[in-house]
Amino acid sequence: MTANLSRRGFLKSAAAAGAVFYVGANTKGAMAASNSADAMLNHFVKITADGRAVALCKHVEFGQGSATGLTTLIAEELGVTMEQIDYEFAPSNPAIYNNLLFGPFQGTGGSTAIANSFTQYRTAGAAAREMLISAAAKEWDVDAGALDIVEGVITGAGKSAPMGEFVAAAGEMEVPAEPRLRDAFEWKIIGNAQTRRLDSPIKVNGQAQFAMDVHLDNQMVVMVRRTPQRGGTVVAFDDSASKKVKGFIMAQALPTGHGVAVYAENTWAAMQARNALEIEWDFSAAETRSSQEIKDEILAALNAEPTYNVNKADRTAVKTTVDGAATVLEKTFYFPLLAHAPMEPLNCTIEQTAEGDIVLHDGAQMPTGPHMAYQQIFELPAEKIQIKSMLAGGSFGRRATPDADYQVEAALAFIMTDRSRPVKLVWDREDDIRGGYYRPAAGHKVRVGLDETGAIIGWDHQVAGQSIMKGTPFEAFAVHDGVDHSSVEGIADSPYTIPGQALGLTDTEKATSVLWWRSVGHTHTAYVMEVMMDLAAKTSGKDAVDYRLDYLTGEGDAARKAGVLKLAAEKAGWGSAPAGHAKGIAVHKSFGSYVATVVEVSGNVDDGIVIEKVTAAVDCGIALNPDTVIAQTEGAIGYGIGHAMRDQITLDGGAVEQSNFPDYEPLRISDIKAIETHIVASAEAPTGMGEPGTPPSAPALANAIAALSIDAEHVAELPMSANGVEFA
Known part of the structure; x- marks a missing residue:
């Protein structure tokens, strides 16, 4: 989604030395400019008279790299280097700084920061560039088309001068109706693997100011x-x-x-x-249930008829098909409550x-x-x-x-x-662990029917758990026909072409309070889908990659998902492993991005599993800042694997039993020996990367453990350490 920035008019700024030039969209979609006395209204770009540029970031920076990404877009279009631009956080004003994918709401989430800002911020940077150039062209009496801004200097037609010299005059210019965005072949910063995050130095030297x-x-x-x-x-x-x-x-x-x-x-x-x-x-009026009671309620719901028939399938026909299959695979999964546990309470x-x-x-x-x-x-x-x-x-x-x-x-x-x-x-750490909001507990019951060749002919899938969206301001757009899509995302919209699939959902009573957690419903739906696909492949005696590719047919989502699957397999050396090692793979689409993960393990479930290496392939469209994409993928993988290994929130009489990192242990750097990420080159619009690395990480680990021996089981209940798996 992009903002409509056509037919804009600029307010005039003071033409005094030291003027500051702001560019941004106001509530009517027009552009506005002001001097420093006009405060911080209606702007995305600020340029001081000394030529220093500042990007006004409408998304918070909490480690995901959005401040660098948004600044990159401004810098590229404006024509400055990353050393010539700073960033500031925009004020709270949803009429101006709304998330274009959320509606009239300013916020960061759903891995949307770059996806919703890509065109908007480039357009703002391009508008500022063209106004500065117009001011210079007028003063020099040359054709504006002969000029450009390169590293903060307006140059061309035998002339050159720092852009800061034209700030005041630019404020008198009309905004171009449709500023020209630079073509991809002109990009020097977007997609540059050498671009580093702007917030890293201040976080290293202690200058960063957190709340x-x-x-x-x-x-x-x-x-x-x-x-x-x-x-x-x-x-x-x-x-x-x-x-x-x-x-x-x-x-x-x-x-x-x-x-x-x-x-x-x-x-x-x-x-x-x-x-x-x-x-x-x-x-x-308080929560009094135990974790076991909550689990029992969810499992009971899985064994009853679902409240909602999500994909409107003929459930009776699907059940009949599965029951009559040559082989029936049946598995029940359970996922506990999880805390977010950010480092800063x-x-x-x-x-x-x-x-x-x-x-x-x-x-x-x-x-x-x-x-x-x-x-x-x-x-x-x-x-x-x-x-x-x-x-x-x-x-x-x-x-x-x-x-x-x-x-x-x-x-x-x-x-x-x-x-x-x-x-x-x-808040202290105990407040955070005991008094916060949690990833909902959820259960899945899946029955898959295979024919004599091992092909899927029927897939009966039930989900039960606690709705995140119902009863919140987001219910209007997230819940349709009673179905909270966040409970079934990753199944209902899976790129896999699975014949004879029925999908049912039952909401159960919320335990304490529930909230979206990194990758929301994909945290459990990806696990179930990828473990069941792996189990079907293993039962059929077929290669796990080839089996998945059979159900990724056609263009679009399926082709892009197949692309990362093949790339991850290639880079991980799929099909071979050292003696005593095994590899597992998983692939998933979430938040518009596609990630495949290969986990290589050694050891055994009794004496300890060692995670030797994780290899990931990512298709997120244009990789705006490749270094950030890699970092986010690695962090998301670690987050998913760490929680699957050993974390859960349990209740005793409604009270949370965990309190701090000793009993809610985050991933340790020693838990994964090596990790690498490969990015698919793409010209597609950029999509989110804060969350998509999480969903396929845990099922890839589960599939690797199951591959250690012919009779090894796929872990169906998390965390793994509480359900028969030891880690070295």
């Missing part, structure tokens, strides 16, 4: 003692012991009743005072200015959410709410909740003060 680094004058730190069971409320509390902690200020029950906020002069005092609280809870800082504006400092993934919530909480118009986006230390979906949970919590803590002091909300 946790915010420290305002005279601020208080607030930490919340939350209900141990989701839905519990405070009856009463005693802060007598808390008052003895040096630095303690006060304690107040949140207006929601879901916890007690403890205010202190610093984080350590807030922690100690919070831990000293005595609280009486009311759990009458949730936090944000809120203050009120002398003018009465509310300012939130936050690594905001979906700034429109807290912006709207704050208008209600503080009873202020949108323009009186400011959200200053900071770097965020990871998210994986956790910083984007439908109810803006932690930002609202900070606001509630702030309104219980006299607002004379900023309030910084801090």
